[in-house]
Each structure stands twice: as structure tokens, then as C-alpha cells.
Amino acid sequence: MAKITIDPVTRLEGHLKIETEVENGIVKDARSTGNLFRGIELILRGRDPRDAQVIAQRICGVCPQSHGIAATLCLDSAFGLGDKIPDNARIMRNLIHGSHVAQDHVLHFYHLAALDYVDIADVAKYQGKDAELNSVKDFITRGELGPFAPRYEGDYRLSPEVNQMAAAHYLQALELRRFGHETVGIFGGKIPHSVGIVPGGVTDVPTVDKITAFLWKVKKLQDFINTVYIPDVMAVANAYRDYFEIGIGCKNLLSYGAYDLQGDVADLTIRKRLFKQGTLSADFKFDSLDITKISEGVKYSWYKDSSTGRHPSSGATEPEHSKNDAYSWVKAPRYGGKVYEVGPLARILVSYVNGDKTIKGLVDTALAQLKVPPSALFSVMGRHLARALDAKIIAENLEKWLFELKPGQPTYTPYEIPQEAMGMGLTEGSRGALGHWIEIKDKKIANYQAVVPTTWNASPRDDAGNPGPMEQALIGTRIKDRDNPFELVRIVRSFDPCLACAIH
């Protein structure tokens, strides 16, 4: 059996190694290794609980906002504020969170994933007058191609004209995602690592000038998503149709739901949200969310075996790097003992089967255009498509929520830090279901645990030996050219892995 190892897997956040065993061109086994441990859960111990919102964002600089929300919801619940968040604050949180996720998806498709499908070298043949493309042509002519070379060669299927257009969109997307961050900054202060969301509400107040600025930035985001991003995803999906059958994975999906639509319900598992809480199985059967079913295994992770199998509310992080058989810093979270994938695909499909007509309409229309059945969504292209639709749904709701803000009304509820308390924060980050858990003793953080989207997706084997979702998606794949294993990186990147997140 031959081995293909990719280390580092680039164009994702952090330090990821993928190892595969290949026999007769088929991946027989796959291992996903997270290669950086910082121990943020341990670093948080002993601190003022309010600091969790600041430090937990630093789990990840690509999706800090998701951690900011999760930590804040966690503190809200620990401080007894879960049903006391003013509507203005709830909406401003949604605006900050949603605008961040929408730009994050644009970043993923163009700047992390696209170079697997788009041959940017075709810009050298460009004969038109677009100044940006001509500057890229000059760049290629000068011959120093970093960071666009070296790369895998071979399986680029788009025509030179489409490649040139996609290259122009790559550059446009750089501007657009920068612009997306400006949108976050309006109420978030700055980003990466924003400051606007705090337990009890938000730090800022809505004013008409900020609302107007937000509106016109969101309109630009919507315009890009509808006229550039989604059409480009469809074009790539049409050219790489076999990727609706590659990278299928475990077919169990989990979503915590996100974007609160009510502020007076403390229980996050039933609070009304734009995206619904729940699970989906391979036969498209919906089930409601039962948070007690989560446990984290560490048999194959570099942590002490004595800490395995715990629910995150009493979870432990005890590094032991010398452990036999272990191969990753990522733990192995499981739901009811089973392997579950999280992400925009899970978020979209859980709402799809839970009766959300808008989402069902969008998905069915896209599937009809592509002439593929719903089951084809369990795939590399299914993940890309779901991510693009997620961006569209969020961007459209941002505009709607914006006009529900009421300048002059409260944005913050004061509180006392309790002597002892437990808290849980559940949301959906760009990359999927995100949970934070806190235990407070003597007004300080006694324990903090985060189970992050990529913890689920990039997890190693669990204690029963079941490979994680990404590993399962790799196993069984046919590699056409082992020197240029496009299939492996395309599968891995379809999950949009974030390793700093996964391990934290």
C-alpha cells in the first residue's frame, strides 16, 4: 500500500496534516492530524469570566466573531441573562455575526478553495482591457509567481475565458471581503477580534448614520453574492460534476441553529432562530437537538485517557503528547456516540427538513438547475453550494433585521457576576455548530470548554475506532494522479477546516 501525506494542507486555517493509505488508486485509510496545541481552555482558568468573550475570540482570527457570540451566549446563560437581552442588542449581535459569516464564505470560496479549480495561469493569455487582469498578466510575465506557484498540475477544466473571469472575481472578492469586515466594524468596532458583543448585550448604540452605512455595505455584499459568488459556484459545480459524488462523508448532520429571533427565551436549544436546531440522517430524517448526547473522546488524541468520553460541561483538557496510538491534538466529539458532520450544509439541510419554505425553495431551485438530487448534497460540491446559499440567506436577513433596530431603546442589561454558575453558549460559526461551556467558582473561570465546528469535522478516530467526518469523506476516494492528488485537497477544503479553532 502506498502512502500519500500532505503536510501542511495549505489554504485553510492552521496546521493540518492528512495521511492516506492508497491501494490500486483508492484511499483505503485516512488520518487527519491537527498539529498545534495552545491550550486556550487552560489559559482561561482563574480569569474574570467576562474576559472569556475577549480571549475566546482569539481561538481563531478567521472566525473570531463566531467565538465571540458563543462565549457571550455562554456568559449570558451563566449570568442569568439568557432571557433578558434587549431586542436592539439581539439584533446588533446578529448583524455583527451575520456580516462576518457572509464575508467568511466569500473568503473561503475564492481565496481558499478556488485555486483547486481555477487555472489562474490562463490570465497570461488575456487580451482584454481590464486593468486589474492586465496587472496580473504583468505579474505572471515577470515570472515570480509566489504565492500562486508551485501548485498541483493537471485537472483544471474551465475554459481560458472562464478562468480569466474567475481570476478577476478572485481579485474582486479580496475587495469584497475587506468590505465585509468594514460592515462588521460598524457595530463591532474592529475586526479581526471585535469588541462590540458583551454579556448583557452590546457596547454600542444604534444610530441612523450607522444603520444607513450598514445598509449600503450589506447591499453590496448581497449584490456580489447573487451576481458573482453563486453563479461562480454553479459554474464550477457544472464543470466538476463528479464532485457531487466525491467526498460524501458520514451523512449525519448536526446544527445548533443561529441568529436569535427572540430575546426572552433562555433555553438555546428551543430559542427561535433563523437557522433551526436539530440533526439530519442520511435518509433526510429530522430529529430535534438533545445537547446531553454530546461527548468528546480522546483515545486517539494527545490527551490523558482518563479524560475521555465526557460531556463538555464537565470536559477536561489534559495534554499528553507522548501517548501511544494518538495522532492529533483534535478531540473526537460525537453525538449519541455517532459521527456527525457540521457546517453550512448541516445548517441548510436541517432547516430544509424542518419546514423552512424559503430555504427549501432556494435549495430545490439550485438542485433543479444543476440537475442533481438532494442526496448529491452530501459531497464536495454540495458543501460549496450550501455555503454559498448560506451567505445569500444571511445577507438578505441582515437587511431585514437592520430595520428592526430602534435607536434610543436599550442595548444592554447590567448584571452581577455570580459566585458560582454554569453556562452554555450554542451557535453556528461559519464552519458549523459551535458550543462553549463555562463553570464559574468564586467569580472566576474554573473550567472552560469549547467544541468547535472543525473539532467535529477534522476529528480523529473516536474511542470506538470510527474515523471522523473528514476522514470518512476521504476513505474510498479514487486518486487519479498521486503526484497531484487534487481529490484529497478538494475534499478537505470543502469542509473549510480551521485548525486553530478545532484544537484551541
Added chain:
Amino acid sequence: MVKEIPLVWLPAAACTGCSVSLLNSDSPTIKNVLVDPVVPGVHINLRFHPTIMAGAGEQALKALEETRVLYKGGYVLVVDGAIPTSPTESYCVMGERNGVPVTIASRFVELAWDAMAILAVGTCASFGGIPAGGTNPGNCVTVRKMMEVKGIKKPLINIPGCPPHPDWIVGTVASIVLNGLPGPNDLDDNLRPKAFFGKLIHENCPRRAYFDEGKFAKKFGEEGCLYELGCKGPITHADCPTRRWNGGTNWVIGAGSPCLGCTQPEFMSLPYYEKVTDIQLPVVGAYSQAAKEAK
């Protein structure tokens, strides 16, 4: 003829926030930085950056190793993140050699020896930051400390911030390209460029008048100086109030939040929402009642 300045970006114990912040560069845009001559006749040739580069695995690492050999003494090494050292350097690994994992600590040392200059980007690389906070589980050290321990004497510039403003990164690189490496008077004791970190937030804060009047916000959303809510502006060196963030859209205090002190070596030991007590205010505002009381 365009002069190429090779640059490699080594991610250590980091969150990639520094890279994402760099993507937010406005003038020049990140496209200008990567593709165009960033100043006339000079192109920054980003030969290795795992988050954006096309290649993966061994081919990506080959680009890194080739840069070290081909451009010995001529490339800029950027590090984001602190460097784990113990109980094992293996808390941060990137790639393998002959099947053996290579730690970031050893990659840093190799690359640092042959670099022209080193930029520690972000508070983690500059001062230890997040992973060095609390009990510092991986015994993460700063770039400066690692160089001292290994006896590496290369020009080092710290560009802290969590994350740093893109202008601080691009501005420092542009300054090297245009004027050469910074002289001793260009950096402060923490090796930060004085051009960006020479003044306290407090000195240029638009809410400064409230401080001088003694008008303090008691909860979020109120008018007034945020000092009582924990603002670290009086002890934090950075030009955020005048530069502002995300293309000038806003900044921390502009959103009603206290400054968190993220450009400071002591960032991780600060209680973010508690009032700072032992502040040493600069001469400005020394006559204000509030400043006297604060002392």
C-alpha cells in the same frame, strides 16, 4: 526591471488573525501588495504563506526551503504566533523530513539564521500573547527570546496588536523597502516602530475631553470616558484613535468598548473590564482633576 524582495511567512502558535488583518489592507490593497510593485520598482515576492498559497505539502515546503538557500541573507522572515518550547516543541509542528515531524521552533531557527530581517507580527510573536497567557501550557516564547537563546543576531521588529492594524504591517515593510532597516531611534524599548506605537491611545482619544472633565460612563452605551469600564487607553501605545480600523470605518472606543490593551506586552495579564489603577499618565492633561485623582 522590478526588484524582487522575497518574503516568507511562518505561522507558529497563532490564530491567523494577523494574516486576515493584513488582507484588510486598504491602500495599498492586498492585491497591490502581492501582485503589483508595492512601491515603484519593488515587488514583495510572497514565496511561502500557508493560508493563501496554491501549493500544498512537500511542494509548499520546498518553496520555503528553496527561499532559504537561494536568497540567503536576502529574505524577510515574518512570524505570527508565539513559539512553543516545552514540555515539547511538538506542540506546534509543520511538515516532515524523512518521515519525522519538524517543529515550528526548529523551522524558525533555520529560517532566522539566513534571513535579512525578521518581523514578529502580532502580540503573540512579539510578546507571547494569547498562548503564553495564564499557565502558558506550551511554554510559548517570543521571537525575540528565541533569537536570544539561539544567539541569532538579526534585525528584529515587533509589530504587536491583536491583530496588528494592516497599515502597521504594510507600513513597516514599505519603510524597509524605501529607507532600509530601522535605526535605533526608530523603535521603542519593545522594538515597536515609534511611527505607529509612539503615543498612548489616551493622548489622542476623542473621548479625552470626558476624562479631563471627569465624566465617566458607568455602563455600556453611555456617553463619557470608558476609563471606569476598564479602558486600557492610558497605558496602551498605538495610533488607533487617529488611524481607525477597517478602512477607517470605526475603532474599539468608537464602538463604545474600552481599549483592551492588545499592543502591550502585558495584554494577557490585564483584567479587560476592570479599571486600571497604577497608571502613569503622560504630561498631556496633567492639570486635569481626573488625572490627578487617578494618580
